[in-house]
Amino acid sequence: MGIGGWNDGSDAVELTQAILRNESGIVIPPSSLVVRSLGFYLIALVPLNYLVFRLFGKLEYAWLTVPVIAIAGAVWVARSAQLDIGFARSQTELAILETQPGYERAHLARVIAIYNSLSSTYDMQFGTVDAVANSLAQSKTDPVDEPLRFQTDFEEGPLLSGVAVGSNQTQMVRAEQIVDLGGSIYLDDETLVNETQYDLLDSFVVVKNAKDQTRLAVVGLCSAGSKTKLRFRDDAAVNVSTELPLQVSRVMNAFLADKSIPTDSSRLVGRIEESLPGMTVTPQAKQHIAETVVLANLRFPPLPEPKSDVNLIGDFRRSLTEPADSELQSEDESEN
Structure with a gap:
């Protein structure tokens, strides 16, 4: 079953879930942010505050700005850390985009991991009418018990509501839809053409001939609207950097495997x-990390030569009439 098949147990979905279990959650701010923020706060509170009011000759009013500086510092630290005060949310998305040669529209399969520090319920609004979504069980022995509501609307797109996430827990949701890329990705002889509106990073092109011989072209950056002349090498060994975000190298290596x-x-x-448009999650998370792996089918294997059926039409006619004849014969024998 392909990527577009609705099967939560497929290799692609299970690999994506395994990656998101390790990657989802809140990103703790580094210690350097705490030290830097504390230093700026003390500088603004004492020497800078003192110098400003000393220049105005109103040094006795300096203490009035202390609460203002404290509140402004707290807001700045919270925004720098991308955390809500007392409430933290994060959304991690790993998607697979599959395109067909010569087609501007493509199939997008998303797996979203939502984490929050306090219990909350989320809604997902889709921008296309062909979208579908459902919660994913965290394990095969842990089914999704919470009832969800999926509303369809031909004007605004479907809505998945009632996705409950417990305190300090992560809930995964799988969504699939058809998206418009603004152009197609195809191969013109040995020239790669990217007519879409998206830049493709860390790209590879693999060609396997009829003798199962594989050639590889390292493209790297394939900008939107660009044409890239491919340089193939006979060595098909793929070296996808393991330092790519969200462990996307694991998904890319799976698609590049011989x-x-x-x-x-x-x-x-x-x-x-980035995350492709077409889905809105509410309430919105402050921390949002997303990666989309692109699988562009450039050429499919040729269809096999058509072959005639071994059976003739008369064989099927006899098989249909034989049971009726045998029944009539058995009835005659019983009457006699």
């Missing part, structure tokens, strides 16, 4: 460093 590429076909594998 066993996953059909004979006499070609594909591009890359990534988009």
Whole structure:
């Protein structure tokens, strides 16, 4: 079953879930942010505050600005840390975008991990009418018990509501929809054409011929609206950097593996460093990390030669009439 098949147990979905279990959650601010913020606060509170009112000759009013500086400092620290005071949310998304040669629209499969420090309920509004979504169980023995509501609307797109996330817990949601890329990705001889509105990063093109011989072209950055002349090498060893965010190298390596590429076909594998539009999650999380892995099918294997059926039409006619004849014969024998 392909990526677009609605199967929570597929290899792609299970790999994505495993990655998000490790990557989702709140990003703790580094200690340097705390030290730097404390230093700025003390400088503004004591020497800077003193100098300003000393210049105005109103040194006795300096103490009135202390609460203002304290509140402004707290707001600045909270925004720098991307945390709500007393309430923290994060949204981590890892998506797979599959395109077909010559088509501007593509299939987008998202897996979203939502974490919050206090219990809350989330809604997901989609911008296209063909979207579907559902919660993912955290394990095979832990089914989703919370009832969800999926509303369809041909004007605004469907709405998934009632996604409950407990305190200090993570809930995953799987969503699939068709998105418009503004252009297609295709191969013109040995030139890669990217007519979409997105830049493809860390891209690779793999071609496997009819003899199962594989060639690899390292593209790297493939800008939107660009044409890239490919330089293939016979060494098909793929070296995807393990330092890419959200462990997307694991997903890319799975799509670039020799066993996953059909004979006499070609594909591009890359990534988009953002979440594609078309889905809105409310309430909105302050921390939002997203990566989209691109699987662009550039050429499919040729269809097999059509073959005639071994059976003739008369064989099917006899098989349909034989049971009726045998029943009539058995009835005659019983009457006699």
